[in-house]
Amino acid sequence: MVRSAADGGWGSGGAASGGTEGDRTEDDARRASDGFDLAVVGAGPAGLAAAVTAADGGLRVVLIDASERPGGQYFRQAAPGLGPARGPVPAPGPASGLGPAPGSVPGPVLAPASGRASAPGPGPLAGPAPSLTLARGGKAVHRKRAAFDALSARLAAHLRDGRITHLPRRHVWTAEGGDPAAGPDRGRGRGWDRDYWTLRHVPVDGAPTGPAPAPGTPAAPDATGPGIRVTTARFLLLATGAYERQLPFPGWTLPGVVAAGGAQAVLKDSRALPGRRIVVAGSGPLLLAVAVSLAEAGAEIPVLAEAGSYAAYATRPGTLARNPAKAVAGIRLAGELLRYRIPVRTRSAVVRAHGTDRVEAVTLAALDREWRPVAGTEVRMGCDALAVGHGLVPQLELAVTLGCTLRAAPDGTPAVAVDDQQRTDIAGLWAAGEPTGIGGVELALEEGRMAALSMTASLHQRGQGHQLGRGWGRATTTTARQRRFADLMAGVHRPGAHWTHWLTDETEVCRCEEVTVHELRQSYELGARDARSAKLLTRAGMGWCQGRMCETAVTCLAAGGDGSAPLAPARRPLSCPVSLRDLAESAPSAEPGSGT
Secondary structure: OOOOOOOOOOOOOOOOEOOOHHHHHHHHHHHHHHOEEEEEEOOOHHHHHHHHHHHHOOOOEEEEOOOOOOOOOOOOOOOOOOOOOOOEOOOOOOOOOOOOOOOOOOOOOOEOEOOOOOOOOOOOOOOOOOOOEOEOOOHHHOOOHHHHHHHHHHHHHHHHHOOEEEEOOEEEEEEEEOOOOOOOOOOOOOOOOOOOEEEEEEEOOOOOOOOOOOOOOOOOOOOOOOOOEEEEEEEEEEOOOEEEOOOOOOOOOOOOEEEHHHHHHHHHHHOOEOOOEEEEEEOOOHHHHHHHHHHHOOOEOOOEEEOOOHHHHHHOHHHHHOOHHHHHHHHHHHHHHHHOOOOEEEOEEEEEEEEOOOEEEEEEEEEOOOOOEOOOOOEEEEOOEEEEEOOEEEOOHHHHHOOOOEEEOOOOOEEEOOOOOOEOOOOOEEEOOHHHOOOOHHHHHHHHHHHHHHHHHHHHOOOOOOEOOOOHHHHHHHHHHHHHHHHHHHHHOOOOOOHHHHOOOOOEEEOOOOEEHHHHHHHHHOOOOOHHHHHHHHOOOOOOOOOOOOHHHHHHHHOOOOOOOOOOOOOOOOOOOOOHHHHHHOOOOOOOOOOO
């Protein structure tokens, strides 16, 4: 049994030890013939930290991610060729990679931001629509650069040595336990000691089929063919990240209305802004970072509207005192808001966006404690872009499909339940980062490292005397402390029960299928009491985003308008859209470690 101890290796090179050198050499030879030791789904902070830590410990790792470059949304890197130089970049679209991604509000029209423009009035912007150009400066575009650089250097070394195989721009659409050659009846038991995990993944639209090396490293051999690939590994780590929670309002489908995180992602990726005068609204600490990043890049931020109240953090002084780094970060952001003269309105929300061809103004209103708009407090404000978001939702499609037990987070979102080693209740399956609950980059990095050390310990285990490593107790204490702060943050910014009062019957809820509030209210009257029933009656959630953008609103309206109704993710056999062509070309079986 794996147990903690006070000695051993902890940190970047902290491989777990056990058995003799001869035993480990024999293990390495056996595992090399079997396939990968570990498959990591998601190359954000948690997945990247887990992959390099596991490789440090001697594991053979495959890192699968939907993005072209590792780092996730937080460590998102600029597109190749977009350095300090300025100049035009391609218009949004599939070829440029600037089109809407799942979980983000599509339709941004990006504007020049090389300097501050005069504030537009409530009417239409004069002149032709702005073209997409690079933003200026932007030191807030990429924080914690040193941590990412250190991880990147270790990743590059492991790619060169063949310890890590990176498969970019791939969607894992299903996973199952058991040796793929052992027959369909193996691996069905919940606690069964699985021989292998089998992952099937498809390329993101237009993606090349071969793995892409890190800069300065040779390409890994492409052991798999086009279409659906099959990858096998002894252990599986889900580090699938999160997507933004969107609460609809009249006018939210206008061009120029973008997700807050989406605006920051485009800024990081393309050094571009969604407009010149950008209102930032919604709820959650992400808004502070987004507003500062946009302002540093040259945008004017006339207001940051927070639907909750930062004063609520003061109700848990002990949690704040035990997380001084969070307090320091908050003070720093407050100072930068003052520096850029960004006014903050708490208990306020954008309840309507105005415009014809794109957003031209928004209406803000004060909210009561349950997020119900207060009559007579409406204020109209001119802008040419709106960045809006109400926190994050863990991405759990694979976890739900695999049957992981979930817990309810304080903000009403579900999260994977794990123990102090990041193990789920499924044998051979770990989870780290946002899937275990929204907690921020520091917690994600720590959870990724802990999961990797736990898996390394499990693989090298030789019974008595096995140890997880020096500092394990300190690490578990740190993650527990950070998780308590994350739960406080989630409770502070949980949507109020009456945010649905700013909706009108004509408001579109499901953008993909153009389903309105009126249609969803009709489905409730017909007996739909959950999101699945509402979907069957209205098609809400059946579009390309698979309900990621509308699931919160559909769930709330299916609960009779209760804006605080908890999400209940549906279990589905495919975690992402897969073409019939790819399904038709998929191979019926695969040998361990091989492709199609």
